[in-house]
Amino acid sequence: MTTITGSQLVAHALRDNGVDTIFHIAGAPNVSLTQECEKAGIRLVGVRHEQAAAAAAQAFARVSGRPGVCLAPAGPAIANMVSAVSHATHEQVPIIALGGSGPRDQKGTGSFQEMDELDLMIPAAKKVLQIHSAKQVGSNICEAFRVCQSGARGAVYVDLPADMLYQEIDPKRCFKSYPGVEPARPSASTSDLEKAIEILSGAERPLVVAGSGVIWSKASAELRGFLDLSGIPFYPTPQSRGIVPDDHPSSFPAARGLAFKNADAVLVVGTRANFIIGHFTPPRWDADVKMIAINIDPTQMGRNKAVEVGIAADARTALTQLNELALGRFSPDQYESWIRMLATKQAQAEERSSVAANSNSIPIHPLRLMKEIRDLLPRNTVVIEDGHDTLGFCRHSIPTFEPGHRINPGTLGNVGVGVPFGMGAKAAKPDVPVVVISGDSAFGWNGMEIDTCVREDLPITVIICNNAGITARSENSPMMPSQDLGWSNYQRIAEAFGGSGVRVESPDQLKPALVEALNSGGTTIVNVIVDKFVASATNTGFSGVMGESYQ
Structure with missing residues (x-):
């Protein structure tokens, strides 16, 4: 037998x-x-x-x-x-x-x-x-x-x-292996969608906030269609950046805090009311903001924030229905003053950060590093951000334009997995550039996976924002125990396994080193020595030191 x-x-x-x-x-x-x-x-x-x-x-x-x-x-x-x-x-x-x-x-x-x-x-x-x-x-x-x-x-x-x-x-x-059918796509009721349109069209300062549910539902085109026909400003969760390109006319990323605080209605698609988004509650949101939720998981309805309309449905199906009903229901200039407020804040923030982004100081200002990275990355790059301060600098500086092409440590703050994320992304899309932007402390957890990237022919570029420690601190602040790591030569790890490495200590070295790394076709570490006394704007969460970078 x-x-x-x-x-x-x-x-x-x-x-x-x-x-x-x-x-x-x-x-x-x-x-x-x-x-x-x-x-x-x-x-x-x-x-x-x-x-x-x-x-x-x-x-x-x-x-x-x-x-x-x-x-x-x-x-x-x-x-x-x-x-x-x-x-x-x-x-x-x-x-x-x-x-x-x-x-x-x-x-x-x-x-x-x-x-x-x-x-x-x-x-x-x-x-x-x-x-x-x-x-x-x-x-x-x-x-x-x-x-x-x-x-x-x-x-x-x-x-x-x-x-x-x-x-x-x-x-x-044996029981045979029968692969499952396409996941179910439950639809929304017309009456719920009509209520949603009534709330949004009657609001003065509405927002759309969307998360990774849009990625899994493959609903990016439908979401963008709603933004185009409604003109409502839009904010993605950090993990979902790229579901609508960051340079879409409805996107004002640097005005995020102002938008949340002043919104009077919000359509929430495929994300949860957790700390990442401030739970949709004060102090980040107005207590009276009206919330409409589209989520395939009905248990999320009313979690942390009461909803005016709860729609337990697939994001793509519900947005398709919403777009059909919303045609002709929004005026092109309906939110002109609201958009002008956010655009003004966006411009002010960009002007304020431009000083640091163009700084020639030594050690290098982290925002100068981010500017140089941003200016060189192709639009289809998968960007992986890892590390506490590094997350904050990336969030403010590095855009993403395609769904699924932005990954960070998420709600658990599971730092230290940037390099493994990079090799997983490269295995999924070998022809797409993959860039890991990591803090030096975060790199230490799984830096040995550089060996895997070289050995398994999964070439990625790792840019280490090396501030010589576990989070940055102000010059007059005492260090946490074991915070100081020193400006170590992490680039030598790549060299040890057959990749390439370079240490960058001055702004004029940044662009040549990054260009060479991105065009090398191999696994490269660019170890950038940055000012250890420049911290990102992180002042919420546990003990007031974690959280805002993940928002």
Whole structure:
């Protein structure tokens, strides 16, 4: 009788669900599985740490629009993935995290790498599954893909016991692998949309705020259509920048605080009322602002802020309906004074920052670095920002123009995953430039993944905003314990693994170094020495030191 193993069935099920790339570390009990994945034509990207594998899978999903997949051995390897799996779930990014575990008949005996992997992952993942028998592989893998992409996206953890992976079974007894259909796209009621139009058209200072739900729904064109026909100013969440190009006429990024504080109505599409957006409550928002929410997850309606209209629907479907109903309902000059207020604030902010952006000071002013980067990046660049102060400087300076092409540490503040994000993005879109702008402290967590980028032919440019420490501080402020890191030669890490590196200490060196790095075709670190006494405007959140850069 011809038999098939659990490892073969897992590899075939992954292939059948469209998987072409897996980020992993080799190890037991997954060796046979990785061999079968290679036979199935799946690319295996071998990383240096399991956190990096899960982070790369998240970036792959964001940039490609498809679930990312990572794989780790048993025990401590699964523990290493937890923070990045939780990060994906918090950001509602669809990934499949596969993890090995020991033979079940040895559980409780003190066997090699014995650990309760499922219990570790329950708080981190949207759902956890254990494949109990090779017979169930096809069914369970398809379920994982359905769950991670349905409703509010998230990570699904799939536990792969060693005895299941090596089990041999008659293929005729197995549940087949049937990839799921396109995720459901529930529509909005006409009456709810009419109420939304009535509120927005009757407002004096309306806004549209949209998030990553627009990316997963593939609703960028529909969102832009509504902005064009209504003329309402627009703000994306940090992770969703690019769903409408940052240079769209409705975009006034530097007037964000003024816009939030003065808005009297807001249409919220595909995002949550969390700290990233100030919960839509005072002090960042007026207490009486009228909120209209379009979200595929009905549990988000009324969370932290009461809604006038709650529409539990798919973003693309609802926006398509909204655009049809809104034709002719908005006047081109209806919000002229509101837009003039925001445009004035935008111009003032740009003028104020231009002094620092053109500074010739040494050490280099961080905003001068950001200006030089901004002026050189192609519009389709995937921009990854990592690190506390670096996030703030990037937010004010670096635009994004395509959906899924901006990634940061998100609501968890999970700094240190910039380089893994970069390699995941590059694996998703090999022909698109990928630039990681990282603080020096943040780079330290996963800087060894530069080796992966070189070894696996995933060329990225890493620009380190090196302020010699963990966050900047004013010149007269005392340092936090262990804050001082020194202006280290991080560029040598790239050189050690076959990439290129350069240290930049003066403004006149910036442009030549950046041009060479961006055009090199290889993995490069540009280590830029910046003023350690220039901090970004971060004064909210825990102890008053974290938060605003993530807004």
